[in-house]
Amino acid sequence: MATRMACDANVEKNRFEDIVCIDQTRVRLGGDSYIHASWVNITANRKAILTQLPLVETGGDFWQMVLDTNAQAILLLLTHAEFNMFHAAGVFPAEQDFVHFADGHIRVGEFKRVVIDRDWTMHVISVK
Numbered sequence: 001m002a003t004r005m006a007c008d009a010n011v012e013k014n015r016f017e018d019i020v021c022i023d024q025t026r027v028r029l030g031g032d033s034y035i036h037a038s039w040v041n042i043t044a045n046r047k048a049i050l051t052q053l054p055l056v057e058t059g060g061d062f063w064q065m066v067l068d069t070n071a072q073a074i075l076l077l078l079t080h081a082e083f084n085m086f087h088a089a090g091v092f093p094a095e096q097d098f099v100h101f102a103d104g105h106i107r108v109g110e111f112k113r114v115v116i117d118r119d120w121t122m123h124v125i126s127v128k
Helices: 005-009 056-069 081-083
Strands: 035-041 046-049 098-100 106-117 118-125
Touching: 005 046, 056 098, 056 106, 056 118
Parallel strands: none
Antiparallel strands: 035 046, 098 106, 106 118
């Protein structure tokens, strides 16, 4: 039986309260940290992480998850208007800029933007 205790105990860290993060598949961060993110199987040998756009307050946890899981790519499925409406600029760096988290221990920088199509832009970033 699936449970949602961590999700319910961390409501303030969930962008959308009606989307549940199941304990059995959630991505676990070190210590007591929590992030609304779940592992999903793509194939027998490949997994991906599904997560909500992080809140500004959980941006450090998001980037720590990227580092801890050695994520190779991040795909944001939202429009530019949604990016602005949800204050994603507090989590993702502006063009050719850096954002710092966790008292300066995590640095996220954008190095390049590639327009793939009218509505699709790829951002090449570095996380250290």
